[in-house]
Amino acid sequence: xxxxxxxxxxxxxxxxxxxxxxxxxxxxxxxxxxxxxxxxxxxxxxxxxxxxxxxxxxxxxxxxxxxxxxxxxxxxxxxxxxxxxxxxxxxxxxxxxxxxxxxxxxxxxxxxxxxxxxxxxxxxxxxxxxxxxxxxxxxxxxxxxxxxxxxxxxxxxxxxxxxxxxxxxxxxxxxxxxxxxxxxxxxxxxxxxxxxxxxxxxxxxxxxxxxxxxxxxxxxxxxxxxxxxxxxxxxxxxxxxxxxxxxxxxxxxxxxxxxxxxxxxxxxxxxxxxxxxxxxxxxxxxxxxxxxxxxxxxxxxxxxxxxxxxxxxxxxxxxxxxxxxxxxxxxxxxxxxxxxxxxxxxxxxxxxxxxxxxxxxxxxxxxxxxxxxxxxxxxxxxxxxxxxxxxxxxxxxxxxxxxxxxxxxxxxxxxxxxxxxxxxxxxxxxxxxxxxxxxxxxxxxxxxxxxxxxxxxxxxxxxxxxxxxxxxxxxxxxxxxxxxxxxxxxxxxxxxxxxxxxxxxxxxxxxxxxxxxxxxxxxxxxxxxxxxxxxxxxxxxxxxxxxxxxxxxxxxxxxxxxxxxxxxxxxxxxxxxxxxxxxxxxxxxxxxxxxxxxxxxxxxxxxxxxxxxxxxxxxxxxxxxxxxxxxxxxxxxxxxxxxxxxxx
Numbered sequence: 086x087x088x089x090x091x092x093x094x095x096x097x098x099x100x101x102x103x104x105x106x107x108x109x110x111x112x113x114x115x116x117x118x119x120x121x122x123x124x125x126x127x128x129x130x131x132x133x134x135x136x137x138x139x140x141x142x143x144x145x146x147x148x149x150x151x152x153x154x155x156x157x158x159x160x161x162x163x164x165x166x167x168x169x170x171x172x173x174x175x176x177x178x179x180x181x182x183x184x185x186x187x188x189x190x191x192x193x194x195x196x197x198x199x200x201x202x203x204x205x206x207x208x209x210x211x212x213x214x215x216x217x218x219x220x221x222x223x224x225x226x227x228x229x230x231x232x233x234x235x236x237x238x239x240x241x242x243x244x245x246x247x248x249x250x251x252x253x254x255x256x257x258x259x260x261x262x263x264x265x266x267x268x269x270x271x272x273x274x275x276x277x278x279x280x281x282x283x284x285x286x287x288x289x290x291x292x293x294x295x296x297x298x299x300x301x302x303x304x305x306x307x308x309x310x311x312x313x314x315x316x317x318x319x320x321x322x323x324x325x326x327x328x329x330x331x332x333x334x335x336x337x338x339x340x341x342x343x344x345x346x347x348x349x350x351x352x353x354x355x356x357x358x359x360x361x362x363x364x365x366x367x368x369x370x371x372x373x374x375x376x377x378x379x380x381x382x383x384x385x386x387x388x389x390x391x392x393x394x395x396x397x398x399x400x401x402x403x404x405x406x407x408x409x410x411x412x413x414x415x416x417x418x419x420x421x422x423x424x425x426x427x428x429x430x431x432x433x434x435x436x437x438x439x440x441x442x443x444x445x446x447x448x449x450x451x452x453x454x455x456x457x458x459x460x461x462x463x464x465x466x467x468x469x470x471x472x473x474x475x476x477x478x479x480x481x482x483x484x485x486x487x488x489x490x491x492x493x494x495x496x497x498x499x500x501x502x503x504x505x506x507x508x509x510x511x512x513x514x515x516x517x518x519x520x521x522x523x524x525x526x527x528x529x530x531x532x533x534x535x536x537x538x539x540x541x542x543x544x545x546x547x548x549x550x551x552x553x554x555x556x557x558x559x560x561x562x563x564x565x566x567x568x569x570x571x572x573x574x575x576x577x578x579x580x581x582x583x584x585x586x587x588x589x590x591x592x593x594x595x596x597x598x599x600x601x602x603x604x605x606x607x608x609x610x611x612x613x614x615x616x617x618x619x620x621x622x623x624x625x626x627x628x629x630x631x632x633x634x635x636x637x638x639x640x641x642x643x644x645x646x647x648x649x650x651x652x653x654x655x656x657x658x659x660x661x662x663x664x665x666x667x668x669x670x671x672x673x674x675x676x677x678x679x680x681x682x683x684x685x686x687x688x689x690x691x692x693x694x695x696x697x698x699x700x701x702x703x704x705x706x707x708x709x710x711x712x713x714x715x716x717x718x719x720x721x722x723x724x725x726x727x728x729x730x731x732x733x
Contacts, residue, residue, distance in 0.1 A: 116230060117159070117168055123226040124155040131218040150198060157197060158190035158223065165189070167227075183231065187224035191216055253281040255317055259309065259336055260324035261287035261295075261302050264350055268324045269298045283316045306336060313343040323349040334630065341633060386606045390471070390513070391416035397469035398423060399454055399502065400476030402430025404559065405517055407437075408598040409473050414438055420446040422467045426453045426476070454498030457505070464509040471513040472506055473601060474499065477533070481521065484529040485652040488711055492703035495532035496539070500696060503543045503551070514551040515605045516540050518613070520590060522555065524721045526655045531715045531722045537613060538718070539696065542689050544610035552608035555615040556597050557590025566624065570631045578643035580628045583650050588621035603675060613678040692718070 128151040132143065162168065165186050195216035256272075258265050265285060272280050284303040287293075292302045303312055312318065321340050323333060333349065340347035396413055400406035401423035407430075410423055421438075425431035428451060435449045448467060452459050454476050477495050478484055484491040499516060506514050518537050521530030537553045544551040560567055566589075573580045596616070604614040629639040637643050650656075695718050702710035716722055 114168075119230050120159060120162065120227065121155050124158050124223065125151050127151075127219055127222045127226065128154050128215075131215050131222060132212075134218055135212050135214055153198070153202075154194055154219075157194045161190045161193060162186050179231070180228065183227050184224060187220055187227055191220035191223050194219070254279055254319045255283045256280050256320045256322055257309070257312060257316065257318045258282055258285045258300075258322045258324050259287070259306055260328075261285045261289070261292045261297055262324070264324040264326050266297060268322060268350070269300060273298070280320070283318065284312060286312065306339065309336070309339045310343040313340075313345045318343075318345055320346045320348060323347060326350050337634070383603065383606060387602045388416045390606045391418050391602075393417070393419050394470045395420045395468060396422065396471045396473070397463075397467065398473045398475060399425070399498075400474070400517075401425045401449075402427045402434055403475060404594055405597060405601075406473075406475035407434045408594045409475060409601060410434060410438060411441075412595075412598050412602060413473075414442045414445050414447075418446075420448065420467065422448045422450060422463070422469060424450045424452050424454075424463065424476070426451070454502055455493050457501045460501050460505045461508070464505045464511075468509065469511055471605065472502065472511055472515070473605070474502055474514065474516040477517065477536075479519070479529060481527045481529050481654060482651045484532075485527065488528050488708050489703040489706055491528045491532045492699060492711060492715075495529070496535050496696065497700045497703075499536040500539050500700075503539055506551075507543060507547055507549070512549055513605050513608070514540070514549070515601055515608070516551075516553045517601060518553045518555045520555050520557045520615070524723070525719060526723050527652075528715070528724075531719045534719045534722070535696065535699070535715070538692055541611045541613075542692050546689060548610060550605075550608045550610045552604050552610070553613045554601050554604045555613060556592055556600060557621075558592075559597050560591055560593050566627070567631070570628055574632060574635050574637070574643055579646040580632065580643060581646050581648045582625045582628055583648055583654060584656060585623075585625050585647055587624045587650070587654070587656050589624060590621050592616060600675065607675070607677070615676050615678070617676065 129147055132147050136143075165182065167182065167186050199213075199216075258268055265287075269282060272282055282300050285297065285300055286304055286306050286309055287302055288305045293304065295302050309321065313321070321336070321343075323336050325332065325336075337347055391413055396418045398406050398409050398413070398421070401410050402425040406425070410421060413421055423431060423435055423438075425434075431449055431451065435447065438445060438447055450463055450467075452463055454460060454474075476498060478487075478491050503514070516536060518533050519530065521527060522534040522537055523530075525531040525534055540551050540553045543549070558566065570580055600614065600616050604612075607614070625645065628645055632639045632643045632645075635643075639645060695714055699711060699714040699718065702714060712724065716724070
């Protein structure tokens with residue numbers, strides 16, 4: 086036996102096995118029967134179309150050709166998996182497969198007939214256009230029943246919906262983009278929801294009057310109140326996960342005018358999987374009204390930095406620290422060390438991560454960053470390669486009455502961590518800072534500014550990639566204004582606002598953490614990063630929006646009470662100092678500051694000496710000396726009258 090004949094037999098055997106496996110797994114037997122019968126008829130029909138009248142001399146050849154057709158084509162269809170598809174939910178991918186199946190089936194058959202059988206006389210002369218007609222007929226006959234199945238399924242589900250739910254709820258979708266398209270698909274595939282879309286609205290001029298899955302775009306968003314009345318709409322679905330908060334706020338106000346319920350899809354920061362599902366549909370939340378365009382960070386760069394590395398997160402039980410741990414865990418670090426001072430919060434985040442990432446190598450460490458020897462033990466034991474420092478005191482009024490705690494935690498804790506990181510050779514460290522560190526009026530902001538200086542000084546002395554990240558108020562973090570307003574509304578009011586003109590920048594926890602992780606990937610050492618925060622929001626407007634989202638009327642059902650600025654608070658926050666040079670980084674929405682101060686040895690020595698004295702004064706409880714040293718370290722610090730009185 087020659088090698089070529091042995092290879093041919095081996096190939097035939099493999100094809101037989103593959104064909105047998107496909108036949109065994111075949112589920113669409115009704116489609117198989119349809120294809121068998123129609124493919125027998127395709128060849129006579131092709132000859133008739135070509136010749137109009139089929140001469141008797143062609144008959145034997147035509148029937149041989151016709152009987153060979155299903156044998157060749159159905160074998161190819163099975164090898165391509167045509168009978169293992171779920172045609173009830175057929176999509177573009179499945180119909181592309183149909184096209185390839187028809188092309189290969191007709192092509193292989195033509196090669197066999199014209200290349201092998203016609204030369205030996207088994208089939209008489211045949212027109213060369215027959216394979217082309219065969220391909221067209223094969224494709225149409227394959228597609229016909231497979232197009233009918235999804236339509237029949239949709240009609241059946243609509244009928245079931247009417248039977249099970251009685252009256253269908255009429256909905257209007259705001260947004261005729263990809264999210265709106267997915268919502269319409271979900272409505273068709275989830276009859277149990279009992280929802281029927283009667284129209285769409287979208288501000289894009291080129292979409293007006295067009296149809297999407299048989300539903301027409303009826304006009305721009307401003308027409309929503311009139312359409313709700315005319316079409317008897319019971320619910321509006323805002324399908325704009327990337328729309329800025331101003332757009333969502335306007336749509337909510339239009340729904341409020343029309344006295345109709347508004348629901349929305351989560352913003353893109355929540356849709357990490359990229360899927361838009363009606364199971365995620367929810368009532369509009371304050372985060373939607375404050376939403377900005379999503380920050381597109383370099384996920385590949387962040388993943389490359391974290392994958393296979395030993396990572397330590399301080400303050401791991403807090404809002405930011407916990408989210409840092411969640412997002413780091415997704416990047417498959419070699420080991421994730423959760424360091425925190427609060428036993429219960431550390432226990433809870435550890436349990437959550439263990440359930441979500443059972444294969445994650447994780448360590449939970451109870452430690453106060455003010456304990457230098459304990460920090461040294463932790464770094465020696467786990468040898469982290471990256472550190473994210475989220476442990477800090479952050480509540481402004483509380484720190485005004487606990488100056489010593491603010492200094493020892495925010496300054497001493499940061500200095501200790503920088504010291505042990507330097508000793509352990511840690512190459513990357515990111516410290517979480519705040520916009521309150523810019524021209525601070527509070528002890529909390531001033532101590533965070535000192536911590537930023539310590540990070541910059543260490544980076545310049547060591548040449549390591551140690552950086553800081555500033556951002557504004559974080560929605561949903563413990564003690565945030567949003568949570569306080571929610572509690573006050575639940576009690577029936579009043580909602581307390583410190584000043585009618587006070588403004589703040591806002592961002593979500595996931596956005597803040599994305600910035601922190603990105604800074605770790607971008608930083609070379611000594612930089613301070615901050616996010617383009619958009620326009621600041623008036624807190625009194627935030628209070629009114631939250632009352633309205635609760636289904637109540639401001640100053641009617643819930644009163645708003647102005648209480649006056651608290652010690653340490655400012656009317657507005659800033660993101661950069663006047664002497665700092667800042668510019669856009671490689672990412673459009675992320676800025677980087679480089680301090681204008683020359684970090685020479687004298688500057689570094691002065692900083693270290695003043696910091697030593699500041700910490701010693703705080704540990705001794707000498708508030709007056711503490712305040713003097715803070716003002717020396719942070720000349721732009723402007724304490725309130727309350728602080729000056731306390732210091733004296």
